[in-house]
Amino acid sequence: MKMMSENNIFHRISFSIKRKIIQIVAFGITNSHIGNFTQGKIYTGKWKNFCAPGLNCYSCPAASFACPIGALQAVNGSMNFDLSFYVTGFLLAIGVLFGRAICGFACPFGLIQELLNKIPSPKKKLPGWMKYIKYAILVIFVLCLPVLVTNYMGVGKPAFCEFICPAGMLEGSLPLLSTHPELRATIGPIFSIKLLMVIITIAGSIIFHRFFCKVFCPLGAIYGLLNRFSFFRLTIDRNLCVNCGKCARVCKMDVDPVKNCDSTECIRCGACVHACPKKALRLGFQK
Amino acid sequence: MNNLRNGLKVQQRLTASVSVLLFGICLMLYGIHRDEMAVVLNKAVHICLECIGLG
Numbered sequence: 001m002k003m004m005s006e007n008n009i010f011h012r013i014s015f016s017i018k019r020k021i022i023q024i025v026a027f028g029i030t031n032s033h034i035g036n037f038t039q040g041k042i043y044t045g046k047w048k049n050f051c052a053p054g055l056n057c058y059s060c061p062a063a064s065f066a067c068p069i070g071a072l073q074a075v076n077g078s079m080n081f082d083l084s085f086y087v088t089g090f091l092l093a094i095g096v097l098f099g100r101a102i103c104g105f106a107c108p109f110g111l112i113q114e115l116l117n118k119i120p121s122p123k124k125k126l127p128g129w130m131k132y133i134k135y136a137i138l139v140i141f142v143l144c145l146p147v148l149v150t151n152y153m154g155v156g157k158p159a160f161c162e163f164i165c166p167a168g169m170l171e172g173s174l175p176l177l178s179t180h181p182e183l184r185a186t187i188g189p190i191f192s193i194k195l196l197m198v199i200i201t202i203a204g205s206i207i208f209h210r211f212f213c214k215v216f217c218p219l220g221a222i223y224g225l226l227n228r229f230s231f232f233r234l235t236i237d238r239n240l241c242v243n244c245g246k247c248a249r250v251c252k253m254d255v256d257p258v259k260n261c262d263s264t265e266c267i268r269c270g271a272c273v274h275a276c277p278k279k280a281l282r283l284g285f286q287k
Numbered sequence: 288m289n290n291l292r293n294g295l296k297v298q299q300r301l302t303a304s305v306s307v308l309l310f311g312i313c314l315m316l317y318g319i320h321r322d323e324m325a326v327v328l329n330k331a332v333h334i335c336l337e338c339i340g341l342g
Binding site for chain 2: 042043044046048049051057058059063065066067070071074075078080081084085086087088089090091092093094095096097157158161162165168169172173176177183186187188190191193194195226229230231
């Protein structure tokens with residue numbers, strides 16, 4: 001009897017709350033070394049051999065894993081290698097298993113943006129063409145610049161981390177600057193560029209749902225391209241669908257699941273599944 | 288006829304997904320074999336000043 005009531009409670013918890021719980025747990029696992037914030041150091045253990053599936057700066061004091069985009073640039077720009085098979089393979093494997101569900105469930109920076117979007121303000125939709133910016137960023141800043149622009153030793157710089165990624169400043173720079181006064185002497189022009197990106201991202205995330213994911217995130221671009229092949233996916237039963245349009249109206253990623261269940265923008269958040277009055281949409285692992 | 292077409296589509300998709308997954312795993316193992324993990328670890332255990340907007 002008791003078990004039955006527990007089951008009922010579990011079923012009564014809405015999908016969005018379950019997703020939020022998974023996001024918080026993923027955030028906690030990815031950033032489990034909270035104590036490092038006060039000590040002003042970063043975790044240096046063996047888990048940093050591995051990449052986190054979501055965007056999370058490895059210079060954040062609490063970070064437990066390497067950032068996949070940072071790691072990709074580090075290997076691509078290193079003296080010995082021009083392409084990281086390890087990180088590319090990791091992204092392909094994770095991407096084909098989960099697609100952009102990683103963005104919706106396991107990305108710490110995605111959670112931060114969703115929380116920022118809770119701040120009361122007029123909510124707007126982005127023009128459709130802006131979603132293509134992230135592909136340009138992936139090709140230019142993540143894949144090309146670290147390999148092509150190198151110093152005399154043949155080492156390239158992590159151009160995406162250096163000029164675009166606001167996670168590094170929010171999760172790494174600001175906590176470390178507060179505990180290491182000597183680091184303040186190293187503040188230069190790059191800091192201003194990054195600060196501008198942080199301001200744009202925070203302001204954008206308050207007004208637009210997941211602004212950084214939609215416009216700038218190269219990891220979202222990779223996983224988005226793999227949505228078409230992913231095992232965890234959204235499907236529609238066209239015999240049940242009555243084309244009421246509720247799913248498209250509730251989608252904060254501006255996707256119409258009736259037109260395309262495998263959209264590169266779909267983060268598999270499940271809002272459309274919950275909104276469908278005919279239960280025509282299904283989210284999960286399937287053929 | 289439609290069922291047959293859908294079945295073929297599902298089959299093609301499954302084949303593509305499994306192929307990409309296996310390809311990804313092979314790439315990852317090859318990367319580990321040529322010691323890319325050491326580069327990742329070395330980058331991740333040091334504070335990357337340019338990554339956080341300093342330096």
